[in-house]
Amino acid sequence: MSLCSKPLRLAVIGAGRLNIATGSHLPAIKKLSSVKLVALCDIREDGVKEQALQYGVPYYTDYEEVLENKEIDAVDICTPDHVHCEQIIKAAKYGKHVFCEKPFAISMQEAAAIKDAIKANNVTFMSGHHMRFTTMCRNIREAITEGTIGNVVFGKVIYKGAFFPYEKNSLYYKKASGGQFVHNGPHYVDKLFYLMGQTKAETTFSRTKSVYADKNDSMETANFTSVMLKFPNGATGYVEQNLTILNPRGYPTKEDILIVGTKGVIQWNTLDNAPVVKYLNGKVFISDPRPMMDVSDDPYASELNHFAECVFKGKSPETDIELSYNVLDVCLRAIA
């Protein structure tokens, strides 16, 4: 994945505990020649030190020191959601390109401020929406862009999973994350945007529901959200995030996608062992079952490679500030 004679020098902020950075981003970066990990940062010194030793890079406990380091081209922000805004804006002011895990902000005020900072400082910004980089999504989108189902008129993405309780000081509470649909909803909204080939949508209607075994488990926000969307081209969409399954405790995550076109439909769901099934002109096309993630096809590696490519080529990433802003807008309107 070499894009330039020199790789993008990247520091990961928020890498001091088991999270998206240590669990997914750092292993992905190891696979890339386009990105070189040059530093780690976290306020938890013990945790970040351990990771730094493992990856053979220096570590910081103050992210502003990372920003001051001129040997660093870009930062990958994996900190709790409520500090993203401050960190992105500061990074932009230091001229760093920014990759930030979703949600990049938890309010539209934050999102607008970030948008201004990115534009004012002319840096590349990309929000982490790794699901669009999965083989499954790429296959479906490829089938659509080839015109195999005609014009896309409707799409749905449903995510259904087990309820999980929250620890007392969890960073998933509303104050720190905006709530479940702000924290996780961007995954599914972005996925639908991508599959439909759209970058914005009107939130026409939503319903929310809170289903908790115990009030103390509540994240203070609904754990069921359904939202209807209307796209600028007249197509419509439906996104549902349902994390209310209290019983059985081990209920497996289920994802269900339906894309309806004027000439056919594409269906995909996790219950069917993840093949891509196309129903076209009276024939059924079923791909080999593929896992969503594997060593050779890591969506986190793909998205970070895309980020590096955009920085080097001065291109706008697929999930740039405009798209990320629009995705967040859908999520926040859905729970308003």
Next chain:
Amino acid sequence: MKKSVENVMMAATLPNKNIVSVASKFKIKKEQQIPQILRVGVIGVGLRGNHSYEQTLNKDPQVKILAVSHYDSASEVLAENRAGKEYHKQYAKELSAEYYSDYRSVLSREDIDLIVLMCEPSKAFKLGKECIDAGKHVLRDKPATKNPEDSFELAEYAKQKGKMFLVALPLRFYPVLQDVRNSIRSGQIGDVTTINMGYIWTNGPLQGFTASQDYVDAFGGGDALSAGYHAVDYLNWIVNSKPVSVYAHMDTYFYKEYKELSIEDFGQISIQYENGVIANLITGRCTAKRAGINWLDISGTAGTIDVRDFRSNFESDPLVRLGHSIVEAAISKNYNDIATGYEAAMTGAILKYALRSSQTFSEQKVSIDWSVK
């Protein structure tokens, strides 16, 4: 009685039906079955598919079809033009029934218990009343009438006259969907919290079918309302609560003439019920060349149910079950699982709210005037 959608919503929750699983019914030994025969007349013998419910009924050993007729000369001519001069007579012969050129002759036969009324919804109210006046039970296809208010009034009229106004809605008779309903009613999954249902017909646009203003006037809508009628009835049946709010997107994607007539072929309907259940439905017809696209996801406080392709997942013919349920209702007054006119009125009303929502881009609060009844 004030006629309004609101009246319909209120009354539709009233029937106190005996809830018995059809699956268990079919285990009844032959000698225990009610030995009576349901004598059937058919009004409306156009060219239809598997929704010709006289054929469904004819599969039941307790049914005897005695008479058939058209409901007017126009429909008789239309059928003859499409299928030949002797089509209707041949059809009657196939059913071992007598053919009448005037439906009133069917109604005047005292040996007929139930009329299968297969006319356009816009004509169902008037003809249905005539059937009831003639002392017959009435079985309708969906939509039972063009307007839900008419379904409600017809149900009330039938009740006053001691007759039954029944509506054939086959989804209630798919074994897997009956299992789902029984699981919910028995409390197996606790309190239902949310439902996501897909009921999408395929192979559209239908070959040889052209929508016209006459069609719109007769049926009141397009494919989202038509397929949606089945699905909304099923949702009402399993949720067993009054709707309090409806929101819908209705769109026209596949039929050029639908667009010209401003009727829909695809849609999403979201229903909030009084008991807290949220039901989201995707319905209509698309062009995919395959069997219908169906799913049902139900979340409850003590469990969850995921069903895929429920129409292809059955061990016995749902229509046979449907037919037997009609027989049981008409002979032994056991409504069992068959939809009543009240329930059809409720379904029609929800779809009316859905259409209104789609036209006004606004959530429709379902208000019920409880003092009316």
